[in-house]
Amino acid sequence: MKTRPQAAFSDLVSPRFFLCRPALTMSDALILSNTQRGVLTLTLNRPGALNSFTTAMHGELLAALNAAAGDSAVRCVVLTGAGRGFCAGQDLSDPAAAPDLTPGAQPKDLGALVARYYMPLVQRLRTMPVPVVAAVNGVAAGAGANVALACDIVLAGESASFVQAFSKIGLIPDAGGTWLLPRLVGRGKALGLALLGDKLKAAEAERLGLVWQCVPDAELAASAQALGERLAGLPTRALAATRQAMDAASLMSLDQALAAEAQTQGQLGASHDYLEGVSAFFNKRAPVFKDR
Ligand code: T3D
Numbered sequence: 001m002k003t004r005p006q007a008a009f010s011d012l013v014s015p016r017f018f019l020c021r022p023a024l025t026m027s028d029a030l031i032l033s034n035t036q037r038g039v040l041t042l043t044l045n046r047p048g049a050l051n052s053f054t055t056a057m058h059g060e061l062l063a064a065l066n067a068a069a070g071d072s073a074v075r076c077v078v079l080t081g082a083g084r085g086f087c088a089g090q091d092l093s094d095p096a097a098a099p100d101l102t103p104g105a106q107p108k109d110l111g112a113l114v115a116r117y118y119m120p121l122v123q124r125l126r127t128m129p130v131p132v133v134a135a136v137n138g139v140a141a142g143a144g145a146n147v148a149l150a151c152d153i154v155l156a157g158e159s160a161s162f163v164q165a166f167s168k169i170g171l172i173p174d175a176g177g178t179w180l181l182p183r184l185v186g187r188g189k190a191l192g193l194a195l196l197g198d199k200l201k202a203a204e205a206e207r208l209g210l211v212w213q214c215v216p217d218a219e220l221a222a223s224a225q226a227l228g229e230r231l232a233g234l235p236t237r238a239l240a241a242t243r244q245a246m247d248a249a250s251l252m253s254l255d256q257a258l259a260a261e262a263q264t265q266g267q268l269g270a271s272h273d274y275l276e277g278v279s280a281f282f283n284k285r286a287p288v289f290k291d292r
Contacts, residue, residue, distance in 0.1 A: 030057040031064050032082065038075035039228030040068050047083025050139060052091035058117040065124045072292050075232035077128065078224045079151060080135040089142020089165060089175075110171070118143055118175040125150045126247060129292055131231045131239050135224035136160040136202070136211070143175035149184060150176050152243055154211040155227065156202035157220040162210065164194045183250060184210050235273035237291040 032043040042064050044051035051057075068074045081087055090097050090113075097113055100106070125132055125147070134151035141163040148154055148162075156162075164181070166173050173181065173194050181190035185208045193200060206214040215223045231239065241264050249257040268274055273291045280287035 029060070030054070031060040033064055035074065036225065037229050038073065038232035039078060039225060040071075040074045040076070041078040041080065041225070041228075042068075044079075044081045044087050046091075047081070047085070049091055049093075050085030050088035050141075051081040051083070051144070052088040052094075053117070053143060054091045054094040055096045055117060057091075058121065062121060062124060065121075065128065069124075069129055074130060075236050075292075076130050076228040077132045078135050078228050079132060079148070080221075080224065081137050083138070085138040085144075086134075086136045086140040086148060086160065087144025088139065089144040092169070114174050118147075121147065122150045122176045126243070129240050130236050131243070133224055133228055133231070135220055136162075137217070137220055139163065139199075141165040143177075146173060146175035146177040146180060149180045149210065152239075153227065153231075155220060155224050156205060156211045156214045157217040158202050158214055159217050160202040160205075160214075162193075162200045162202075162205050164197050167195055167197045184208075233289065235271075235277060235287075235289040235291060237271055237273060238268055241268060 030045050032041075032045050034041045034043075042061065044057065044061070046052065046054070046057060065077070068077050092098060097108060097110065099108055131153065132151045134148040134154045136148050136154060136156040138157070138159060139161050140148045142165040145162045145164060164173050164177065166177070172178065177194065181194060184190075185193070189208060200208075200210070202211065202214040205211045213223075245257075245260060245264055248260060252260065271291050273287075273289045276287050276289060
């Protein structure tokens with residue numbers, strides 16, 4: 001039997017969520033949800049299959065993210081996994097994706113599956129009106145790794161690892177991997193990771209700049225909550241605009257980026273949070289940001 005350090009996120013998951021959804025029990029829900037002090041923690045909950053994605057889990061995760069996007073009480077989202085893994089990517093046994101191994105059988109349309117499920121998920125993460133933190137509590141493989149890397153800040157427990165598992169089953173990195181990886185670590189390292197599919201440990205991922213910080217496993221849940229609360233206290237609209245501006249600027253000339261910055265600054269300069277930030281600065285008090 002494998003014994004690995006287990007993140008303590010289950011401690012944060014409130015039974016209240018299940019009580020208000022009588023059709024579900026704790027073990028049925030594929031996404032566990034808990035909000036504390038403006039931080040919504042979403043936990044991928046298929047630990048027996050390392051939280052790999054089924055179409056059903058995709059549906060619940062996207063619904064939870066959409067609900068969070070429309071809920072002004074949520075000022076940061078933390079995404080993590082139940083049990084010893086973060087997410088092993090596509091569930092290779094899900095009927096939607098599993099190849100029919102009978103000779104001559106029609107191949108599954110993986111392109112349609114990726115376009116229907118992974119595209120909207122990554123697009124949703126990159127357009128959330130609040131910051132999104134990935135708290136990677138164990139192995140993150142295939143699309144599971146790239147979903148984590150699509151989040152704004154990635155915290156990794158020291159036993160976490162990242163595997164671009166695609167090449168081992170004859171695929172290319174998806175869920176944004178071809179775009180994200182070279183931007184995070186440069187073309188050379190990105191190709192090395194993608195072609196070889198080796199397991200990258202959390203400490204090395206931090207050294208390469210693939211993740212923000214590697215923390216002791218026992219501290220991951222508390223660190224993610226503390227980081228989430230810090231982000232929740234910042235001017236949310238400006239944070240989302242910062243992500244949007246940086247993503248857009250990566251495809252622009254300097255002149256175009258300067259013009260885009262001026263345009264966005266023009267919008268943010270008319271916000272409550274700008275007035276509040278400047279007022280708090282001159283009055284030497286803590287700001288209270290409200291915009292979403
Ligand atoms: O549909 C499409 O294919 C297009 C979309 C593609 C997106 C993708 O994500 S493609 C990449 C899919 N993911 C993988 O190829 C990763 C497969 N898993 C692994 O390589 C390893 O499991 C890990 C490196 C992630 C972890 O290894 P280890 O030794 O810690 O755990 P394990 O013993 O291999 O797995 C534990 C259990 O989870 C095991 O089940 P069992 O034997 O205890 O009943 C294993 O079968 C299951 N599991 C792990 N990954 C998946 C999975 N079951 C279904 N799908 C998985 N991806």
